Amino acid sequence: MAILVLGILLFLGLHLIRVVAPGFRAGVIERRGKGTWMGIYAILSLIGLCLIIYGFGQARSETGMLYDPPVFMRHIALLLMLFAFIFLAAGFLPAGRIAVAVKHPQVLSIKVWALAHLLANGETSSVLLFGSFLAWAVILRISLKRRERAGERVLPVFKSASNDVLAIIIGLVAYVLFVWKLHEWLIGVAPVVMG
Template structure:
């Protein structure tokens, strides 16, 4: 469980540097340059993600259950994951209505993903992991809203509704692949087993 906690703190900490330590981030960029910062950030993200995944795998084997979700929660979770996949794909494409209306579709995708998994998983390790990611999403969304109000960032302008169609189609395909086999291959649990 310790590795999971350390992994969560480090991974989410790396992804909250701009929010929590903006001066530190600026000083690193000043000394390493923008490319150097991006390289260091990418390496730290990958390393802490590996630690997080390993820690979660270890914690799953030894932690108990905090609650047993009702069977019907799995259906809600699977449906929420479809929405999360569509939002995730929309965040990676030029802006359509989905991206402009949700403002930060990737952050929304992570929050929906975390909530969906909290509804379906009552193990201590899962609750810890998904609660941390949900909290991270809320903190980041608040920060992005403040930065937008301060004029530090601007929202992506609407490009075309065709990107909404692409996001929906690609999101459904990715979601179907995850439900069909990818979740089981990567995580070891089929979301369809109730």
């Protein structure tokens, strides 16, 4: 469990630097250059992500259950994940109506992903992992609202409704692939048990 906690602290801590220490990032970029900052940030984020993946796999076999979700929660989680994939796709495309309506589609995608997994998983390691990501996304959204109120431009600007169609198609294809095989292949757990 210690490796999982270390990975979460490293990964999410890096992704909260702009929220908790906005001058630190700017100072490093000013002194060392944006390329150096991005390189260090990417390497440490990758290390944190690897620690999370390894630590989560290890912690799942070591930790017990905090709660036993009813079976219907898995169905709700599956439905929520469809929206999470669509929001994620919308966040990587030029803004359509979806991105403009939800304001921060990638952050919303993480919140929906984390909530869906908390509904379907009651193991201590799962609650720690998904609860941490949900808390991080909520903190980040609050920070983005404050930056908006301060006059910083952080909201997406509408480009084309065709990007909504593309986001839905990409999200749906990714969702089907994950439910069909990728989740089991990458995570070791099938989201839908066939047969």
